Amino acid sequence: MLIIAIILVAVxxxxxxxxxxxxxxxxxxQQAKSFDLSSDFTKIPEVRVLMxxxxxxxGMLGLLLLLSFWLFNGPVQYSIQLLLLSFVAVVACYGGFTATKKIWLIQLLPAVLAIIALWIAK
Structure with a gap:
């Protein structure tokens, strides 16, 4: 199960x-299609800055998850990865309610699977 947890965290x-x-x-x-927004909306300069x-x-969440494999080990690595994955899960829950339900499948599901795999592997 540890191998599965490592793969899911990396994914x-x-x-x-x-x-x-x-x-x-x-x-x-491309952004409009990916995030279920209108193309006109994603062309607005202020929206581009916000995105x-x-x-x-x-990017920082992703980078920190990947760096956690090299910067930490043992219980600290487990705690850091669990914390970062929890951030992803909370933000994905909110995003699914406020932006597009696709976020639940694309971001929330992998994060929750990784959390479960980490718990089982521990």
């Missing part, structure tokens, strides 16, 4: 780096 980390790239550098049409700002948060 969530990589996924959030991908989300960061989409939010920060994606074309407005880039949100991308920083997603």
């Amino acid at each position: 969530v980390g990589i996924e959030h780096l991908g989300i960061m790239l989409l939010e920060m550098f994606g074309q407005p049409q 880039a700002n949100q991308g920083i948060y997603n």
Whole structure:
């Protein structure tokens, strides 16, 4: 189960780096399709800034999840990963209610599976 937990944590980390790239550098049409928004809305300069700002948060979560494999070990690594995955789960719950239900499948489900795998592996 430890191998599955490691894979799931890494998947969530990589996924959030991908989300960061989409939010920060994606074309407005690509962002509109991915986040169920209108293309006109994603072209608004202030929205582009807001999405880039949100991308920083997603990128930092992803980066920290991946770095946790090298920066920490033992119980500290477990605690850090559980904390970061919990952040992802809470934000994904909110995003699913306020933005698009796809977030529950794309972000919440992998985070919850990783949390469960970490609990079982411990």
